Amino acid sequence: MKRIYLDHAATTPVDPAVVETMLPFFTEYFGNPSSVYTEGRGVKKSIEAARLQIAAAINADPREIYFTGSGSEADNWAIKGIAMKNQAKGKHIITSTIEHHAVLHTCEYLEKQGFEVTYLPVDEFGLISLDDLRNAIRKDTILVTIMFANNEIGTIEPIKEIGEIVKEKGIIFHTDAVQALGNIPVDVKDLNVDLLSISAHKIYGPKGIGALFIRKGVPIDNLIHGGAQERKKRAGTENTAEIVAFGKAAEMVTEHLEDNAAHMKKLRDLLIKGVMENIPQVRLNGHPEKRLPGNANFCFDYIEGESILLSLDIIGVAGSSGSACTSGSLDPSHVLLAIGLPAGVAHGSLRLSIGKHTTVEDINYVVDNLIQIIERLRKMSPINADCPIDDAVFDKAEHHHH
Amino acid sequence: MEYTDVVMENFTCPKHVGEIEGANGVGQVGSPACGDIMKIFLKINDDGIIEDASFKTFGCGAAVASSSMATDMIIGKSIEEAGKFKNSDVVDALGGLPAEKIHCSVLAAEAIQAAIEDYHNKKAQ
Ligand SMILES: Cc1ncc(COP(=O)(O)O)c(C=O)c1O
Numbered sequence: 017m018k019r020i021y022l023d024h025a026a027t028t029p030v031d032p033a034v035v036e037t038m039l040p041f042f043t044e045y046f047g048n049p050s051s052v053y054t055e056g057r058g059v060k061k062s063i064e065a066a067r068l069q070i071a072a073a074i075n076a077d078p079r080e081i082y083f084t085g086s087g088s089e090a091d092n093w094a095i096k097g098i099a100m101k102n103q104a105k106g107k108h109i110i111t112s113t114i115e116h117h118a119v120l121h122t123c124e125y126l127e128k129q130g131f132e133v134t135y136l137p138v139d140e141f142g143l144i145s146l147d148d149l150r151n152a153i154r155k156d157t158i159l160v161t162i163m164f165a166n167n168e169i170g171t172i173e174p175i176k177e178i179g180e181i182v183k184e185k186g187i188i189f190h191t192d193a194v195q196a197l198g199n200i201p202v203d204v205k206d207l208n209v210d211l212l213s214i215s216a217h218k219i220y221g222p223k224g225i226g227a228l229f230i231r232k233g234v235p236i237d238n239l240i241h242g243g244a245q246e247r248k249k250r251a252g253t254e255n256t257a258e259i260v261a262f263g264k265a266a267e268m269v270t271e272h273l274e275d276n277a278a279h280m281k282k283l284r285d286l287l288i289k290g291v292m293e294n295i296p297q298v299r300l301n302g303h304p305e306k307r308l309p310g311n312a313n314f315c316f317d318y319i320e321g322e323s324i325l326l327s328l329d330i331i332g333v334a335g336s337s338g339s340a341c342t343s344g345s346l347d348p349s350h351v352l353l354a355i356g357l358p359a360g361v362a363h364g365s366l367r368l369s370i371g372k373h374t375t376v377e378d379i380n381y382v383v384d385n386l387i388q389i390i391e392r393l394r395k396m397s398p399i400n401a402d403c404p405i406d407d408a409v410f411d412k413a414e415h416h417h418h
Numbered sequence: 419m420e421y422t423d424v425v426m427e428n429f430t431c432p433k434h435v436g437e438i439e440g441a442n443g444v445g446q447v448g449s450p451a452c453g454d455i456m457k458i459f460l461k462i463n464d465d466g467i468i469e470d471a472s473f474k475t476f477g478c479g480a481a482v483a484s485s486s487m488a489t490d491m492i493i494g495k496s497i498e499e500a501g502k503f504k505n506s507d508v509v510d511a512l513g514g515l516p517a518e519k520i521h522c523s524v525l526a527a528e529a530i531q532a533a534i535e536d537y538h539n540k541k542a543q
């Protein structure tokens with residue numbers, strides 16, 4: 017059966033051109049870039065070329081790009097590195113309630129180390145309020161970290177405006193742009209950000225390679241100690257094959273940004289329209305306009321997300337859900353709770369994220385089948401408009417978040 | 419996550435979905451773990467035999483499969499036998515469940531006990 021992959025926010029297939037770029041680095045150009053002889057020097061040059069490609073993709077100077085082992089490492093480095101280096105100035109950090117766990121759990125870790133963290137709430141669309149941010153800033157605030165675009169509901173935060181506020185106060189500003197790159201323009205000069213995290217596997221590159229942009233002069237400690245790689249800031253023999261692959265992938269998504277985004281947006285709107293018009297008792301999560309071009313996130317009343325995912329998988333469609341039942345930890349998505357959804361509603365969530373290869377036929381197939389799947393699962397459900405959820409059960413089930 | 423073929427069969431084509439007419443024992447339970455809800459309907463005859471059983475479930479694949487399997491297993495049993503029905507019986511019949519999904523089978527066992535209790539309560543009235 018043909019598979020229709022609609023989980024590009026989770027990861028993307030590596031583009032064949034990217035694979036072609038990286039392959040010779042496993043066998044032919046295998047040298048250690050730190051070595052002085054020819055094999056090493058050649059590889060070193062390729063790494064620097066990739067650094068240039070990444071820098072161009074986000075309008076940075078190549079000397080401000082540091083390769084990491086993942087987007088998660090970039091987030092960890094940015095937050096822990098700034099916290100450690102600047103703790104004499106203050107121990108207060110501001111973030112939001114809808115960050116990726118790579119940011120949230122790092123902040124929680126720092127709280128255990130004596131730092132104080134303010135988690136800004138978001139409105140029903142997932143946007144933080146600039147006034148809340150202004151009010152949260154204190155004399156001892158050393159870092160603000162707010163994501164560029166949310167991985168679950170696709171909401172795009174007002175990064176430029178946040179950057180202006182934060183810069184005025186002389187505070188360091190980090191943004192997790194893992195979901196933004198390749199989907200919306202990312203320009204570190206325009207955005208007033210000091211640090212920015214990105215990851216290759218969301219932009220048709222390989223998994224396990226990321227980068228942190230660190231604006232020149234920003235005081236930060238190292239996270240990974242050891243050798244002198246990455247200009248003494250991030251130890252570890254370079255993952256050359258994936259670094260060149262990341263460079264190529266970044267170049268490609270930047271070159272095709274407008275076309276890809278227009279294509280995804282068209283299909284996303286088709287999907288949203290198809291679902292909202294044909295399926296009763298459904299809500300669209302996230303912002304109607306300020307959202308990633310490939311992101312659609314719905315909640316279907318009275319049914320559970322994993323059941324939807326399994327039903328879709330059977331007919332060849334891959335998607336994801338924020339339901340407690342799919343999380344392993346049995347906690348509903350912290351993002352869906354943060355936008356004010358009761359746990360019972362978050363239960364029926366479905367995220368479908370479109371990619372550059374998704375077609376109109378794919379979307380039509382998904383909408384047609386989803387109508388039947390939802391109907392079938394609702395027939396199986398003990399709850400409906402006349403028999404609503406027993407909130408008491410969910411209150412018990414609801415675990416506590418910020 | 420790994421579901422066995424039996425789980426997937428019971429999820430894809432669940433048996434005994436819906437409400438049975440003339441059910442004289444109905445039990446609904448909610449899971450404090452993730453918030454799922456399961457409702458079991460029993461039709462018990464004068465000899466105390468479960469003639470028919472059905473379910474409605476708001477939950478994951480394992481919950482649906484457990485409901486399907488559990489209802490199938492208790493049909494034809496006496497309420498005494500069904501009263502001893504445990505979640506491990508469902509898990510075994512399904513060929514196992516992932517560790518984090520065991521609580522879904524507990525829901526099925528509890529819903530059956532709640533339905534039997536409901537039957538006794540109604541009868542006592
Ligand atoms: C917003 C966001 N931040 C960070 C990450 C982590 O990136 P990585 O998978 O490269 O560690 C992801 C993706 O998983 C993400 O969506």
Ligand code: FES
Pocket residue numbers: 340341342452453454476477478479480481518519521522
């Ligand atoms: S019903 Fe929620 S995990 Fe199974």
